[in-house]
Amino acid sequence: MTPLTLYHLAALLLLGLGIVGIVSRRSLVGMLIAVELMLNGAGLALVASARLTPAVDELGQLGALLVMGLAAAEATLVLAIILVVARRLGSSETARVSELKG
Amino acid sequence: MDWLAYPAYGLYLVLILLGGLGAIFAQSLVRALLGLILTLFGVSGMYLLMAAPFLAFMQILIYVGAVSVLIFFAIMLTRPSDGGEAGREGSRGLGRLLLGLVAGLVPVAILAGVVIRKAPTELPLKPEASLASLGQYLTGPYALAFELISVALLAAMAGAVLLGFERRRAR
Numbered sequence: 001m002t003p004l005t006l007y008h009l010a011a012l013l014l015l016g017l018g019i020v021g022i023v024s025r026r027s028l029v030g031m032l033i034a035v036e037l038m039l040n041g042a043g044l045a046l047v048a049s050a051r052l053t054p055a056v057d058e059l060g061q062l063g064a065l066l067v068m069g070l071a072a073a074e075a076t077l078v079l080a081i082i083l084v085v086a087r088r089l090g091s092s093e094t095a096r097v098s099e100l101k102g
Numbered sequence: 103m104d105w106l107a108y109p110a111y112g113l114y115l116v117l118i119l120l121g122g123l124g125a126i127f128a129q130s131l132v133r134a135l136l137g138l139i140l141t142l143f144g145v146s147g148m149y150l151l152m153a154a155p156f157l158a159f160m161q162i163l164i165y166v167g168a169v170s171v172l173i174f175f176a177i178m179l180t181r182p183s184d185g186g187e188a189g190r191e192g193s194r195g196l197g198r199l200l201l202g203l204v205a206g207l208v209p210v211a212i213l214a215g216v217v218i219r220k221a222p223t224e225l226p227l228k229p230e231a232s233l234a235s236l237g238q239y240l241t242g243p244y245a246l247a248f249e250l251i252s253v254a255l256l257a258a259m260a261g262a263v264l265l266g267f268e269r270r271r272a273r
Contacts, residue, residue, distance in 0.1 A: 001218075001221070002221055002222070002223070002224040003107075003111075003224070004221065004222065004224075005217055005218060005221045006111060007148065007152070008217045009214060009217065009218075010114075010115055010118060010148060012210050012213055012214050012217065013115075013118065013119065013122070013210075014118065014122065014141070014145070015206075015209070015210060015213075016206040016207065016209075016210035017122035017123070017125070017126055017206070018126075018206075019202070019205050019206035019209065019210075020126055020202040020203060020205070020206035021125065021126030021202070022202075023198070023201055023202035023205045023206070024126070024198045024199050024201065024202030025126070026198075027131065027180075028180075029131050029173065029176045029177050029180060030126075030131060030134060032173060032176065033125050033126075033131075033134050033135060033138050033173060034125070034126060036138060036165070036169060036173075037122055037125060037126075037138065037141060040141065040142065040145050040165070043145070043157075043161075044145055044148060044149075047149060047152060047154055047157060048152065051152045051153070051154060051227070051228065052152070052225060052227070053222065053225065054225065056239075057228055057231040058231050058235055058236050058238075058239040059239060059243065059244070061154055061156070061157055061231060061236060062236060062239055062240055062244050062247075064157055065157065065160060066244075066247055066248075066251055068160060068161065068164045068165065069164070069251045069254075069255060070251065070254065071164075071165070071169060072164055072168055072169055072172075072255070073251075073254050073255045073257075073258035073259075074258070075168075075169045075172045075173065076172060076258045076259060076262045077258045077261055077262055078176075079172050079173070079175060079176045079262065080261065080262035080263075080265035080266055081265065082176050082180060083176070083179055083180070083265070083266065084265050086179070086180040092180040
């Protein structure tokens with residue numbers, strides 16, 4: 001196995017952990033943590049693809065940096081949304097956050 | 103000294119695996135956050151191993167320094183469910199866990215097959231990208247993306263402040 005494959009498999013591990021977390025977690029904060037795991041996997045795959053192939057190195061590294069910036073923005077916004085949801089509906093668990101009864 | 107890279111890779115992979123398992127299976131959300139931080143350090147170590155030190159330190163600065171603190175605030179400020187301990191999550195059913203495993207394993211298995219089968223031949227590692235050239239690319243080909251991400255960050259902060267002003271609505 002080449003190093004590139006090894007890094008890509010590590011990134012896939014992060015993706016898989018994130019998907020398992022986002023599907024099985026019951027609270028919105030837990031889902032946010034799972035999303036951060038997946039974004040990290042994306043960054044790792046991006047940097048590995050840029051570093052270990054003939055592609056331009058800087059573009060991949062800066063792309064991963066932009067992913068980090070977007071993750072920070074996303075975490076800020078999701079934090080505010082979770083707070084509003086918790087204030088309005090009294091809970092941040094996905095099963096309870098529903099106004100339509102059926 | 104090349105062989106040293108493999109134990110280091112294994113160490114970082116173990117960090118990522120342990121942290122990730124903690125992040126998605128821990129009952130307490132604070133422990134889940136600690137698992138996430140462990141994973142972030144593992145990924146940062148992998149960046150170092152790839153000779154991308156700038157990204158490794160940015161990872162620690164942005165993720166461990168900022169994002170995880172934000173998530174910690176989210177844990178603290180949301181109310182505990184059912185009057186239980188703060189930040190503790192109720193146990194999930196076996197069905198949910200199975201659903202999650204299927205949803206996670208299928209895309210990962212497909213992608214892993216592609217990654218392993220289409221792996222390119224090994225190439226020598228390129229010299230480390232200097233900070234100066236990174237800056238030049240940020241103001242050259244990525245200038246628009248750089249400006250857009252500052253606008254996106256500003257919009258996210260303004261939106262978060264706006265959402266924070268909302269009063270509690272009578273139910």
